[in-house]
Amino acid sequence: MNNEWICQLQNKLNEDQCSMSSSEKYRHSHDESDHVPVEPDLVCFPESTEDVVAIVQIAQQAAIPITPFGAGSGLEGQSIPFKGGISLNFERMNKVIKFSPEDLLITVQPGITRLQLNHLINRHGLQFPIDPGADATIGGMVANNASGTTAVRYGVMRDQVIDLEIVLADGTRLHTGTKAKKSSSGYHLTGLFTGSEGTLGIITEITLKLHGISEHTIAASCTFETPHQCAEAAHMILLSGIPIQRMEFVDAYSISKVNRYGNYGLPEKHSLFFEFAGMKSAVEEEANLAKELIMDMNGENWRVAADSEERAMIWKARHEMAYAYRHQAGMTITGGDVCVPISKLPELIDYARELIVESGLEGGILGHIGDGNFHTAIAYDTTDPKQRLSAEYINEKLAYRAIKLEGTCTGEHGVGLGKMKYQDAEHGAAVAVMKNMKKMLDPSNLLNPGKIFT
Amino acid sequence: MNNEWICQLQNKLNEDQCSMSSSEKYRHSHDESDHVPVEPDLVCFPESTEDVVAIVQIAQQAAIPITPFGAGSGLEGQSIPFKGGISLNFERMNKVIKFSPEDLLITVQPGITRLQLNHLINRHGLQFPIDPGADATIGGMVANNASGTTAVRYGVMRDQVIDLEIVLADGTRLHTGTKAKKSSSGYHLTGLFTGSEGTLGIITEITLKLHGISEHTIAASCTFETPHQCAEAAHMILLSGIPIQRMEFVDAYSISKVNRYGNYGLPEKHSLFFEFAGMKSAVEEEANLAKELIMDMNGENWRVAADSEERAMIWKARHEMAYAYRHQAGMTITGGDVCVPISKLPELIDYARELIVESGLEGGILGHIGDGNFHTAIAYDTTDPKQRLSAEYINEKLAYRAIKLEGTCTGEHGVGLGKMKYQDAEHGAAVAVMKNMKKMLDPSNLLNPGKIFT
Ligand SMILES: Cc1cc2nc3c(=O)[nH]c(=O)nc-3n(C[C@H](O)[C@H](O)[C@H](O)COP(=O)(O)OP(=O)(O)OC[C@H]3O[C@@H](n4cnc5c(N)ncnc54)[C@H](O)[C@@H]3O)c2cc1C
Ligand SMILES: Cc1cc2nc3c(=O)[nH]c(=O)nc-3n(C[C@H](O)[C@H](O)[C@H](O)COP(=O)(O)OP(=O)(O)OC[C@H]3O[C@@H](n4cnc5c(N)ncnc54)[C@H](O)[C@@H]3O)c2cc1C
Numbered sequence: 001m002n003n004e005w006i007c008q009l010q011n012k013l014n015e016d017q018c019s020m021s022s023s024e025k026y027r028h029s030h031d032e033s034d035h036v037p038v039e040p041d042l043v044c045f046p047e048s049t050e051d052v053v054a055i056v057q058i059a060q061q062a063a064i065p066i067t068p069f070g071a072g073s074g075l076e077g078q079s080i081p082f083k084g085g086i087s088l089n090f091e092r093m094n095k096v097i098k099f100s101p102e103d104l105l106i107t108v109q110p111g112i113t114r115l116q117l118n119h120l121i122n123r124h125g126l127q128f129p130i131d132p133g134a135d136a137t138i139g140g141m142v143a144n145n146a147s148g149t150t151a152v153r154y155g156v157m158r159d160q161v162i163d164l165e166i167v168l169a170d171g172t173r174l175h176t177g178t179k180a181k182k183s184s185s186g187y188h189l190t191g192l193f194t195g196s197e198g199t200l201g202i203i204t205e206i207t208l209k210l211h212g213i214s215e216h217t218i219a220a221s222c223t224f225e226t227p228h229q230c231a232e233a234a235h236m237i238l239l240s241g242i243p244i245q246r247m248e249f250v251d252a253y254s255i256s257k258v259n260r261y262g263n264y265g266l267p268e269k270h271s272l273f274f275e276f277a278g279m280k281s282a283v284e285e286e287a288n289l290a291k292e293l294i295m296d297m298n299g300e301n302w303r304v305a306a307d308s309e310e311r312a313m314i315w316k317a318r319h320e321m322a323y324a325y326r327h328q329a330g331m332t333i334t335g336g337d338v339c340v341p342i343s344k345l346p347e348l349i350d351y352a353r354e355l356i357v358e359s360g361l362e363g364g365i366l367g368h369i370g371d372g373n374f375h376t377a378i379a380y381d382t383t384d385p386k387q388r389l390s391a392e393y394i395n396e397k398l399a400y401r402a403i404k405l406e407g408t409c410t411g412e413h414g415v416g417l418g419k420m421k422y423q424d425a426e427h428g429a430a431v432a433v434m435k436n437m438k439k440m441l442d443p444s445n446l447l448n449p450g451k452i453f454t
Numbered sequence: 455m456n457n458e459w460i461c462q463l464q465n466k467l468n469e470d471q472c473s474m475s476s477s478e479k480y481r482h483s484h485d486e487s488d489h490v491p492v493e494p495d496l497v498c499f500p501e502s503t504e505d506v507v508a509i510v511q512i513a514q515q516a517a518i519p520i521t522p523f524g525a526g527s528g529l530e531g532q533s534i535p536f537k538g539g540i541s542l543n544f545e546r547m548n549k550v551i552k553f554s555p556e557d558l559l560i561t562v563q564p565g566i567t568r569l570q571l572n573h574l575i576n577r578h579g580l581q582f583p584i585d586p587g588a589d590a591t592i593g594g595m596v597a598n599n600a601s602g603t604t605a606v607r608y609g610v611m612r613d614q615v616i617d618l619e620i621v622l623a624d625g626t627r628l629h630t631g632t633k634a635k636k637s638s639s640g641y642h643l644t645g646l647f648t649g650s651e652g653t654l655g656i657i658t659e660i661t662l663k664l665h666g667i668s669e670h671t672i673a674a675s676c677t678f679e680t681p682h683q684c685a686e687a688a689h690m691i692l693l694s695g696i697p698i699q700r701m702e703f704v705d706a707y708s709i710s711k712v713n714r715y716g717n718y719g720l721p722e723k724h725s726l727f728f729e730f731a732g733m734k735s736a737v738e739e740e741a742n743l744a745k746e747l748i749m750d751m752n753g754e755n756w757r758v759a760a761d762s763e764e765r766a767m768i769w770k771a772r773h774e775m776a777y778a779y780r781h782q783a784g785m786t787i788t789g790g791d792v793c794v795p796i797s798k799l800p801e802l803i804d805y806a807r808e809l810i811v812e813s814g815l816e817g818g819i820l821g822h823i824g825d826g827n828f829h830t831a832i833a834y835d836t837t838d839p840k841q842r843l844s845a846e847y848i849n850e851k852l853a854y855r856a857i858k859l860e861g862t863c864t865g866e867h868g869v870g871l872g873k874m875k876y877q878d879a880e881h882g883a884a885v886a887v888m889k890n891m892k893k894m895l896d897p898s899n900l901l902n903p904g905k906i907f908t
């Protein structure tokens with residue numbers, strides 16, 4: 001390998017901005033998924049957009065791939081430097097560029113995490129509500145179009161972003177939008193770069209909409225006999241028009257897992273978890289209406305969190321589900337991320353349960369039921385290739401069924417390496433347009449190559 | 455001119471699907487703007503996606519431009535067939551393809567208008583809330599990324615669309631999305647085609663999110679001494695977190711105009727109009743809080759509409775503003791459509807007023823103040839080129855100032871012919887990417903040529 005480009009980068013950047021240490025290479029070889037790790041040749045830590053431009057230009061000249069790296073919390077191998085080259089880590093680009101509480105806007109660098117961001121703005125009565133569980137970077141969340149528990153109320157990442165600064169493969173620096181709340185000017189590049197997983201350009205600045213923190217919040221939970229009933233109840237709540245803030249489904253199996261992991265003492269039944277937020281009287285009215293609907297549908301164990309501590313506990317338990325499965329020696333998990341029109345959800349959840357039972361593997365179902373989105377968490381023994389295949393088979397069957405039900409193979413985790421094989425089935429003739437776009441913006445295929453399209 | 459393509463189209467379609475009558479040519483030569491009319495050579499009325507594909511293929515072969523035509527209510531000349539050729543009128547493609555109240559979704563053909571759509575779904579307790587005043591087609595609203603009075607609550611057209619069927623310039627038919635509420639799969643083509651004004655592809659099917667009709671609605675209005683105070687009050691209401699459904703500003707000048715036009719008897723002062731909607735107790739709480747805030751800021755004439763009739767009257771008056779200006783023999787109007795971060799609004803409104811006063815022309819300011827978006831309506835004598843220039847000068851100064859304030863030259867009306875000259879100033883280096891996208895998707899430049907980019 002001709003390593004002149006490494007010398008060039010080392011000359012261009014400060015010494016501590018380039019690393020070839022084995023620990024850094026290892027750290028940047030994987031994300032939180034079970035995809036096969038690949039090490040980069042070099043890890044770079046840009047400190048400014050100018051650094052990113054310089055790195056991109058040197059990489060372009062030497063035809064070296066660049067894979068941006070956020071917090072590495074992705075679940076589809078998106079930040080794995082599949083073809084080696086440079087892993088571009090944004091942890092030093094984590095500053096607030098401009099905070100405009102008066103406009104409910106903030107401009108940040110991509111490496112800031114969502115908890116860092118909220119820590120800064122919460123004291124101003126503002127929040128950035130998108131919550132993928134992990135403490136992901138805002139850049140990674142934009143690149144994956146992440147969402148999570150609050151999407152049912154606030155939408156997904158793409159709905160929050162009004163402007164991006166992008167560095168293109170050739171080093172061109174551009175803004176995709178303005179700071180106005182809406183615009184009908186030009187083509188919508190903001191939405192295009194959002195969710196493009198670092199394959200079309202590198203994000204160096206992000207302007208986000210902020211939201212006020214609600215005056216009052218109520219968390220509640222209930223249980224049902226079957227996952228099917230949970231899905232039907234969730235559907236009913238949505239149709240009632242209650243502006244629910246969170247509505248999560250966790251099956252009995254996963255509840256028992258997380259109880260053992262964190263000693264939560266939750267009733268070990270198929271459960272729905274709710275959050276209502278807004279002005280006090282409205283929120284109380286909403287929670288009461290939800291309770292009535294739940295009771296009408298034979299829900300049980302309706303429980304309103306007594307205080308903010310219990311409320312926090314509920315969401316902590318929800319967020320620990322994934323870890324609860326992984327927390328078994330020699331075991332790892334893989335998981336689906338299907339999303340369908342809400343009326344198709346009961347059918348698809350039943351199908352997921354069937355597949356898990358058939359496989360003989362341990363697995364749970366949980367998800368953002370208000371969006372029609374759920375995950376399977378299938379545990380398998382990493383030393384047993386047959387188990388791995390069985391787990392993968394569940395994912396595959398579920399993805400194709402979701403597509404058949406007019407849904408998507410990935411509601412929020414993104415394509416990365418794991419969902420590439422479903423792109424043709426899901427997007428048909430549109431795939432050719434997407435590939436042409438990639439070719440147009442990255443003709444040498446150096447930006448996160450090997451992802452999204454086969 | 456070689457007219458073989460016309461014969462081919464006449465052979466391919468039914469006789470009544472092609473027209474060269476002078477009345478049809480005239481109808482399709484202009485929209486509601488003051489841009490110079492251009493007649494098409496032929497008007498086609500497709501009845502199916504297959505018809506659209508056939509028309510596109512014949513046009514492609516003969517290198518004939520195609521300009522889609524919705525209701526012709528655009529304000530920037532978007533549907534004017536600037537280079538002649540075919541005007542593609544969608545009035546016969548106005549069917550509902552699939553109504554899924556259980557999923558809060560509907561799939562329609564592009565020619566259905568928003569009133570037709572609401573007429574069909576309101577009886578199911580559902581609404582499609584985006585309201586640009588005019589009874590535009592859904593296809594035209596998607597193509598322009600229209601919005602209007604309710605965007606402050608529901609967002610813009612782009613936020614409502616989850617899937618489009620597109621016919622590309624080469625006749626390829628594709629879907630940009632699925633029927634799932636959210637997805638992180640592939641590139642976001644739905645958002646890209648939305649707002650592309652028929653320049654990237656032709657929309658033949660649209661899947662929209664629907665919303666429940668609120669249990670209770672309150673309309674109210676108040677007045678202030680200056681537009682500046684109105685803007686500040688609007689800003690305060692937004693920061694308070696009240697989930698306002700509509701919040702409109704109309705200056706005193708425009709109020710007097712509409713009073714004379716429709717005999718509304720509104721107080722002839724700078725005014726804000728509000729709508730609150732939701733559950734009864736919540737809405738009442740919100741309206742009271744808004745009133746308190748208004749009073750604290752020295753607002754006057756707080757008035758809550760006594761009944762649904764008075765409520766309808768208020769919004770009718772608001773929607774008639776444009777017509778009130780035009781309703782003068784020999785006069786036409788032109789108008790800006792700037793949108794800026796909400797904190798910059800008072801400054802920009804003051805500037806607009808200055809420009810109008812300086813020009814000596816008659817003009818008002820009104821707009822969707824909750825989004826930071828407002829319009830100027832400048833009346834001028836069509837026979838006086840100097841007046842026309844003065845009016846255009848106001849638009850121009852205002853657009854550049856909005857861009858300087860980190861806003862946009864068009865919040866909702868689109869680019870068309872009128873806002874082309876601001877694209878470089880607003881989008882900078884991104885314009886080259888947009889132009890490449892156009893070239894990639896429409897290499898022969900036959901889809902609505904002469905729009906968006908110079
Ligand atoms: C326990 C757990 C729960 C989770 N729950 C959810 C959930 O509910 N919803 C959800 O959506 N996700 C969830 N995730 C997945 C993950 O948190 C998200 O995908 C998140 O967006 C990843 O962000 P990251 O900063 O870790 O990015 P990484 O994983 O480091 O990278 C993700 C992608 O972004 C690209 N990227 C990063 N920075 C940039 C940049 N500056 N410019 C261009 N591209 C860039 C990378 O190249 C890569 O393609 C969960 C993960 C875990 C571990
Ligand atoms: C009194 C008045 C008030 C208005 N207020 C507002 C407002 O508040 N907010 C707002 O956003 N707008 C407003 N408008 C502008 C107008 O209503 C919108 O721009 C609307 O989107 C135009 O829709 P249309 O069906 O009339 O489309 P047209 O004007 O016919 O066409 C608009 C564009 O859409 C393209 N198009 C149409 N159909 C298709 C298709 N099937 N495929 C691809 N491209 C297509 C056309 O080629 C053209 O580029 C107002 C207009 C008037 C007259």
